[in-house]
Amino acid sequence: MQTRTALVTGANGGLGTAIAKGLAIEHHMHVLVAARQMPDARETADALRSAGGEATPIQLDVSSDESVAKLRTTIEQAGGRLDVLVNNAGRNSMTEQSEASLGTVDMKTALGEFDTNALGALRVSQASFELLRKSDAPRVINVSTEMASLSTAATDFYPLAPSYRISKVALNAVTVLLAREWAKHCILVNAYSPGWLRTAMGAPEAPYSADEGAETALWLATLENNGPTGRFFAEMRRMGQPVVLDW
Template sequence: MTRQKTALVTGGNRGIGFEICRQLAADNIKVILAARDLQKGDKAMAKLDNPLVSCIKLDVTNDADLQSLSSKLESRELVVDILVNNAGISQGIRYSILNEPRELTAQTMDINFFGALRLSQIVVPFMQKNHFGRVVNISSGHGSFSKMDKQNPGYRFSKVAMNAMTVMLADEVKNDNILVNAMTPGWVRTRLGGLNAHRNVEEGAETAVWLCLLDDDGPNGEFFKDKATFSW
């Protein structure tokens, strides 16, 4: 009998992350909703009202939180088959490449890129032991060279780096039945995207969920929007 799969979704308490949790649980996937604020995570879990969803405190920049997750994986208290690197911020929209403060750039990189990298470095080796895994990196069109401009540099840097990580990690695990892909949800109505965005969270989450549920012969090391390949 095939074991029920478990997904870990960072930044799962709101926006696209919350919707990814909802859709995965509706597809009979156990979901670990990860939130840096446990109270907000618990409220989100209660709102989902699905017994397949649990919640953990996980700030992807916090060493203690990351070590706690590593220990739970080592002891088999938790098993992660699907990792969704969704946690992220965008706070430099009013800045250009010549004037974004270094501290702002560094903070954005720390959460959006280094958080995803460190979490992948913890989780993926356990996937390798289990000979199965799916890693989905929530990137952005702002990280594509086809869409590059001078604004919001820290956010763009972080997504370019995430895209590079996707290709490198996919190559690392290509013989381990682990598929690693990135996707852009488009401009979605969330706290990050704003109220003027033309896509809803259901549309924004759909491709991420599709990548989470890929068959073993699915794509690896690619970038998607609306389930179609997207230019790096």
């Protein structure tokens, strides 16, 4: 069987590295390790190769049209087909004082977060489409958050975090619409919430490791062809099994 190829954005740390590791080591995929800075991508790819995996470093800034435009050529050089795309790259300004109220949200911050978290995933998905179509089991996984669930946003216990939430609600919209449009090409597109993690974006006291947060991504990356699409899943660790979240 041909080795499957996966692209993970923001793969130089935290959850992205954990997902890249799971795909390369547990699932024996060739992982394209994408990071904003090439030395960071190289460092993670080298670590995966040292652990016995197949990994290729890629420079990719998901908020840059120019950087994403080069992606297709890069993937073509790396084999010309993409089986799994994980849109993991993200930013979060939640701890900034201006995010404590909708009245003080800084528009530049909000636009930056929207550009990376929502449009970044769309840009990379657009650039990957023709390469995903060459796969016999193409999967797209968008890393979202429970904070993006509009059905619970009015009453949940999470911080207000308006810029982050708005960007991830938009990422969920990208998920549903891509799933609908790409259903005819049998590309399964799903979003998931990894839970609160012990990463740079999360906190040392968070309940889950990055590896635990990666579990749902690995499950979504290896779905059967009749698997779900256009859905939003919770982290599997807490639930013990895949659980669908309300949008």
